[in-house]
Amino acid sequence: MFEKNKSEQLLRQYGLKVTSNRLLVLDVLMSSRTALSHGEIQKKIQGSRLDKVTLYRTLDTFVKHDIAHKVASEDRNWLYALHPIDENDSVRNDHAHFICDYCERIYCLPVETRNTVPLPESEEGFVIRTHEYRLHGVCPQCH
Amino acid sequence: MFEKNKSEQLLRQYGLKVTSNRLLVLDVLMSSRTALSHGEIQKKIQGSRLDKVTLYRTLDTFVKHDIAHKVASEDRNWLYALHPIDENDSVRNDHAHFICDYCERIYCLPVETRNTVPLPESEEGFVIRTHEYRLHGVCPQCH
DNA sequence: ATAATAATGCAATAGAGTTGCAATAACGGT
């Protein structure tokens, strides 16, 4: 038996049917350093006839099955990215988002962010379950 | 001379013309514990004939003059809020946002959040200028 | 009161994302 490619393995591993659309979108996400919007992904796969609705649904499927996650961009669009891998090759659900002030790209940075910002005494009744740390500044591309 | 009300003073202080629309919107924002969407504000001022476009522009004006700030909500709408006041009655530009998993309301919490998450060595070329800390969990209303 | 300027209301428009439904493709079982 031949070894299946990585994207195909990943889909089967998550119990998803292997379709050319999903493989295509997965490849795009895997080869991007930044989180991508629906529109950006469409541009990267122009030529293939993948409908925009199917792309929305494919991305939702990835998020629902926790293959990918989505981040709200500053212009209120969703950006999609696979989970970042840390130095031990393990997935980090807990990480920071870096938003460039110039190109507005969003990077997922595998940074430990837990237990860093305690609530002040005065703010009672708020129970924290998860968090997102968003950093703004200048990215390596824009120096 | 009679003492002007607080909203009117605030507008003059920021060099803005005093209009009934602006006073109305300012009152709504001042009396809310959570950040409000355009739609929520419209509901609260139903009866007044303030056009939806004017409301958008009024909110933008407040943001541009730094009377208020806006936060992207989880469902991709803008939410608007005045700057939170800390225990010394001074404005905090640097604060956290608490997003309730149930009611989805966003609260501005006057929490010190500076310099809490250093980047790892491996992530070079990112220059951090500002940040936003988003906390998710259960708010006091939803216990 | 008047003039200069900014704010406002209305209609049309843009853009991201969603819904319903019929056609098609994936895949386990034979």
Add this chain to the structure above:
DNA sequence: ACCGTTATTGCAACTCTATTGCATTATTAT
């Protein structure tokens, strides 16, 4: 290799938030 079940896909129409252009109206300094 074929079939039947079920999930995926493409298309059209639609929803919803927000924006733009422009003529009208209100605010403020003089």
